[in-house]
Amino acid sequence: MDVTRGSGLRRRLRSPHDREILRLAVPAFGALIAEPVYLLADSAIVGHLGTPQLGALGLAGTALQTLVGLCIFLAYATTASVARQVGAGDRRSALAFGIDGLWLALGLGVVLALVGTLVAPAVVEAFGPSEAVHEYAVTYLRVAILGMPALLLTFAGTGVLRGLQDTRTPLWVAGASYVGNVVLNVLFVYGFDWGIAGSAWGTVLAQTGGAVALVVVVVRGARRHGASLRPDLSGIRASMHAGVPLIIRTLTLRVALLATTYVATSSGDTALAAHQVAFTLWNTLSIALDAIAIAGQAIVGRYLGASDVRGTRATTRRMIEWGIGAGALFGLVIVLARPLYVPLFTSDTEVQALLAQVILVFAVFEPIAGVVFVLDGVLIGAGDGRYLAYAGLLTLVAFLPLAWLVYATDGGLTALWWAFGGFMVARLVTLVVRERGTAWLITGAQSAGRS
Structure with missing residues (x-):
């Protein structure tokens, strides 16, 4: 057998996998990089308010990122469930699983937001900051935690679209949210003179806008394929179990x-x-x-x-x-x-x-x-x-x-x-x-x- 022909054949067989991997991975990378850029933009804007404010942003951000990291399962589990249904040729069930994930994200996000506003002072105190940093950190955390429902909906919505083999839409939404975050932060922090609270409100509104955009895309797909939009308790429990x-x-x-x-x-x-x-x-x-x-x-x-x-x-x-x-x-x-x-x-x-x-x-x-x-x-x-x-x-x-x-x-x-x-x-x-x-x-x- 001709070795050269065999090598060429293997390359041709691999190329569809390469194209598919790149088609999904490149936009996914763009969406993933948006979160660190979010934090860098917030740091640059808040940093000019003073050292205590910047320290407070770092402290509150650490607490939020820990909580957010634990909730990333909303994206991962939803991606796996939806993709499996797509492979089975049942797009209606795929979107039904996605809707279950959205309802779970919304419910969990509301609970975390309510609890978070109550325990914010205790969480900040656990880090042992100075009095000035403590005050600013509590202010930022109590506002930023209100964006938890939107953030978790973003995770679930992104997971649905990834499962549907679409990583471009989350990229565009993440990019638009980033631009909105910068504009709103500058406006609220310096234009309205809201200080560090303005940064938190700007981020919450930008996250909310991104979540709404993703939910609209998923809901339109669900309606198109006849998937129910009502909460299905058994489906939500299954999503949580996964x-x-x-x-x-x-x-x-x-x-x-x-x-x-x-x-x-x-x-x-x-x-x-x-x-x-x-x-x-x-x-x-x-x-x-x-x-x-x-x-x-x-x-x-x-x-x-x-x-x-x-x-x-x-x-x-x-x-x-x-x-x-x-x-x-x-x-x-x-x-x-x-x-x-x-x-x-x-x-x-x-x-x-x-x-x-x-x-x-x-x-x-x-x-x-x-x-x-x-x-x-x-x-x-x-x-x-x-x-x-x-x-x-x-x-x-x-x-x-x-x-x-x-x-x-x-x-x-x-x-x-x-x-x-x-x-x-x-x-x-x-x-x-x-x-x-x-x-x-x-x-x-x-x-x-x-x-």
């Missing part, structure tokens, strides 16, 4: 990241400063890798709904290759570009030197991170949340002793990042073991998460 394992999975990740930050804090100000920059870089690159994972959620859910195991396997293999390639490229770039960007973050030579060491460790594990993100998305798309929850607990149990060892021996920041790399390796092992098996390959309209 989401609980993903909440546990997310909690394990958050605990690991908090433990890492805690150990870095104990290593001194230089280590904490270097860790903050390294962690920011890691988060930024994670957004790009997560875009491939989101494509995996939508594509795998659709293939399994269509009972196409072969297509699921082929697409998964190709996305793993994408993850490895993207991770290796990011790792190489971040090492070679160190002289360009490290001085931009700090002029402290000790921090620069430590950061340069940490980045080398960071880069080593980027290809592994690429595979981890991809397989995480694949299994979420398959509705395999229960396994991800157990795997998350297992990897957390494996990581915490490593973090404690660095803390107990005063091993320093470089050792801490090697330990965090061990956490990523543990996640890789649990995900690869699962992917190599067949237990997650449940085909048809019903996924493991809804059975």
